[in-house]
Amino acid sequence: MKPSGRLKLVSQLLDLPLIDSEGNYCGIVDDVEFDGAVGKKTRLAALLVGPGAYAGRMPGWAMWLIRLVAGDRITRVPIAKVESIRSFVQLNGNARELGLETSEDKVRAWIPRRGAL
């Protein structure tokens, strides 16, 4: 399915995993952003990724807890970067370039790079 076609947001896009052009998992579609205005067509503008994007979907107390544990970072992935939507969302860009590798990189810095076969 192409992102430019018609799609059911909840059943066909929300909460699907994102995979970048190199085949790496790089997040989940946590929310979406629209553009448009009154009297104009509403179009999908971007995918929102990160715990901050749960805000509209979780009760306040749960969101407080999520912010405490995971922060409130949101990364915006423009819809032009979406290649296709299947059982996952295939991106046509690299996760690092799209800003989706920040947390992985922070943790990676702590992990010794030796010992594994």
Place this chain on the structure above:
Amino acid sequence: MNPLELTLGIMTAVGGFVDISELVFAAKAGSKFGYALIWVFAVATVGIMVFGEMSGRVAAVAKQPVFNLMRHRLGLKLGLVTLFASLVANLITCAAEIGGVAMILNYLTGGSFRLMAIVGALALMASMWVLPFKWIERIYGLLGLFMIVFAVALVAIHPPWGQLAGGFVPQIPKGLSTKEMLIFAYFAVAIVSAVMFPYEAYFYSSGGIEEEWGPKDLPTNTITCTVGFGLGSLLSIAILASSAQLFTPANVDPQVLGSSALEVAIPFGAVGLVVALMGMLFAISGAAIETCMANAYSLSQFFGWEWGRHRKPWEAPRFTVAWACFFTVALLIILTGIDPMQLVEYAVLFSILVLPLTYLPLLLLAGDKSYMGQYANGSLGGILGWIYFVLISLAAVGALPLYFLTSGGQG
């Protein structure tokens, strides 16, 4: 289909099937009710075959493991509830497995329980760090085949085969008091939970992704689940039957893990005892790794992190930190001094409560033609899946009342 890979896959499934809860509950069930609970093992085994096959098929066709798609299906709120519940269930199970490893190392070496827990956990963590997925799966699965000695021991003690075969027929023993009936029901629920632990489906489907399964691997998936799990379950049944044959007449209540190993020591002496303990050590070690990795898989997949042991630890950093943390917390739980046998009870109880939440999305996904196309559940798979879903839901509803009414099966 590569015959060598298929054989290795089946052997791994056989060796990796039994874990601490099956060892404990099979021995206890045999000593309390003779052969009367064998049919529950058989029914639950068909259940894990059905759901195991589905989880492998979803991984091979949709190319996504269970937890990735679970969130999409259940939504964020219910998905988070399911995630939390399964993390807790798997963590308790992992702690119980580490406790089991420590007990067996204690039997083998005489070292203190706490020291053995630390040594065992560190050795397992080191192997998880060093070895890639396939090696982890194969080494612990294949060394777990030492457990076959339980089946050989059963043959050696010449059980009444007719009565044993009769145990496969669904039954409730005659003449039980109300209290005994409740204990029988509690054991039935516990066995269903122990055989169908949710981590098994998470680990199996994630393993399918790790090994890059595709539709061409579906026959291997089906054969591994049916033959591998089926033969693995026979080992649990052998433990139950030996217990019925040896412990019931002697009025022995196998309260500790080592009691199961005595079933082999009686016909084969000290050598048999050591082989049985080695089999138990590797089977339980494998299960400890699987539960811990199942948690890291679930967490990573739910939040879309890089994951997998086909990658170097630093290539999937948050996944690596997750399994290391879960293993450490499980070890700390054991180091508090809690009785591992008590943890087994809690693990079984908590897992059955989570089971319906775990298997419902899998059932929906495996039957969804938009994901699975021609590989979606057929009528047999769908009917079996729903029958088992109703069964585990009933078991989940009954689990807590039965636990309290029977004081955890003690009566």
